Amino acid sequence: xxxxxxxxxxxxxxxxxxxxxxxxxxxxxxxxxxxxxxxxxxxxxxxxxxxxxxxxxxxxxxxxxxxxxxxxxxxxxxxxxxxxxxxxxxxxxxxxxxxxxxxxxxxxxxxxxxxxxxxxxxxxxxxxxxxxxxxxxxxxxxxxxxxxxxxxxxxxxxxxxxxxxxxxxxxxxxxxxxxxxxxxxxxxxxxxxxxxxxxxxxxxxxxxxxxxxxxxxxxxxxxxxxxxxxxxxxxxxxxxxxxxxxxxxxxxxxxxxxxxxxxxxxxxxxxxxxxxxxxxxxxxxxxxxxxxxxxxxxxxxxxxxxxxxx
Ligand SMILES: O=C(O)CCC(=O)C(=O)O
Numbered sequence: 001x002x003x004x005x006x007x008x009x010x011x012x013x014x015x016x017x018x019x020x021x022x023x024x025x026x027x028x029x030x031x032x033x034x035x036x037x038x039x040x041x042x043x044x045x046x047x048x049x050x051x052x053x054x055x056x057x058x059x060x061x062x063x064x065x066x067x068x069x070x071x072x073x074x075x076x077x078x079x080x081x082x083x084x085x086x087x088x089x090x091x092x093x094x095x096x097x098x099x100x101x102x103x104x105x106x107x108x109x110x111x112x113x114x115x116x117x118x119x120x121x122x123x124x125x126x127x128x129x130x131x132x133x134x135x136x137x138x139x140x141x142x143x144x145x146x147x148x149x150x151x152x153x154x155x156x157x158x159x160x161x162x163x164x165x166x167x168x169x170x171x172x173x174x175x176x177x178x179x180x181x182x183x184x185x186x187x188x189x190x191x192x193x194x195x196x197x198x199x200x201x202x203x204x205x206x207x208x209x210x211x212x213x214x215x216x217x218x219x220x221x222x223x224x225x226x227x228x229x230x231x232x233x234x235x236x237x238x239x240x241x242x243x244x245x246x247x248x249x250x251x252x253x254x255x256x257x258x259x260x261x262x263x264x265x266x267x268x269x270x271x272x273x274x275x276x277x278x279x280x281x282x283x284x285x286x287x288x289x290x291x292x293x294x295x296x297x298x299x300x301x302x303x304x305x306x307x308x309x310x
Contacts, residue, residue, distance in 0.1 A: 016157060026090055033082075033121065034083060034090070035119065035121060036120075037120075039126075052134060054151045060245070061153040063248075064197060064198075064199060064244060065197040065243065067236065068241050071183060072241075077185070081186070083263050084115070087151065092112070095226060105215070107215050108158060109153055109261075110155065112150060133310060134181070135181065144310050145270075145301065145307060147172065147268055148305075149260075149264070150265050152264075153262055154192070157255060160253055160254045163249055163301070164213050165209055165247060166246045168208035168284065170260070171277040173273065175207070175246045178268065178273070179244065179268055180265050181241050181265060183237065183264045184240055185264055188235060192257045195242060196232060196250060198229035201248050205247075207280065277300045
C-alpha cells in the first residue's frame with residue numbers, strides 16, 4: 001500500500017505545484033486511485049458486521065448520541081484515510097484562500113459534500129454494510145437509505161462549529177429516524193475540535209429547530225432552551241466514531257493544533273422516510289435538490305442519490 005497522504009499534505013503539495021507552474025496538479029495516479037476498487041481484504045472488512053453491545057443502542061436512544069470504538073482500524077483505516085484525503089484535496093485544489101479570508105461558516109471546516117457520486121472508490125466505503133448496519137440498529141428500523149456523505153476537515157486554527165440540529169437542514173421526515181456517523185480518521189482530542197452533544201436534547205421536540213449557522217458572523221450563543229442541558233464532549237481516537245441523532249443539538253470545538261482534524265461523516269435515514277421539511281426552515285425543501293428531484297412533498301424519499309442500502 002502506498003504511503004498515506006493526508007489532505008494537509010496534499011494541499012501543501014498543491015501549493016508547491018502552484019508556485020512552480022501557477023497551476024495545481026492532481027496526478028493521474030491520484031485520480032486512478034479514487035476510481036479503483038478496494039483490495040479484497042479491505043472490501044471484506046466493509047462487509048463485516050460491527051459488534052455492538054445492546055447497552056450502546058440503549059445509550060444512543062437515551063442520550064441522542066453514542067461513542068463506538070474501532071469502527072474502522074488497520075489497513076482499511078489507512079486506505080480510506082488516504083483516499084478521503086485525496087478527494088478533499090481534489091475538491092479544494094482551486095481554493096487558495098487563507099482561513100481568515102473565508103466566510104465565518106467556512107472557517108469551521110473544509111466541507112467536502114457528497115464525495116461518493118464523484119469517486120467510485122469512496123462510494124464503496126459510503127454505501128458499505130458495516131456502517132449502514134449500525135445505523136439501522138441505532139434507528140431500530142428494518143432498512144436504511146443513504147442520505148449523503150461529507151468529509152469535514154477542520155484546518156489548523158479552524159474555528160468552532162456552531163451549535164445546531166441537523167434535521168432542520170434536511171427535507172427528511174421523520175427527523176427522529178435520521179442518524180449520522182462521524183468518524184475520526186485521526187485522533188480527535190478536544191483541542192483538535194471534537195464534537196459535543198447536548199445529551200437528551202433529541203427528545204425536546206420531533207420538529208427540529210433551525211439554527212442558521214451558515215450566516216453566522218461570530219459564535220452563536222446557545223439558545224435558552226439548550227443552555228442548561230448536560231453538554232458532553234466526545235474526544236475520539238483514530239478509527240473511533242460517534243453516531244448522532246438528526247434531532248440532537250451538537251457543536252464542535254476549534255482546532256487549536258497545527259494538524260488537520262480529518263473526519264468523515266455519512267448520514268442515513270429510515271428506508272420509509274418521506275420528503276418533507278420543518279416549518280422553521282422551508283428552505284430545507286430546496287436543499288439537496290439533486291437527491292429529491294422529481295419528488296413532491298410527502299413522497300417517499302428514495303432516489304438515485306438517496307439509494308436504499310439495507
Ligand atoms: O464536524 C463538525 O465540526 C460538525 C459536524 C456536524 O455538525 C455533523 O456531522 O452533523
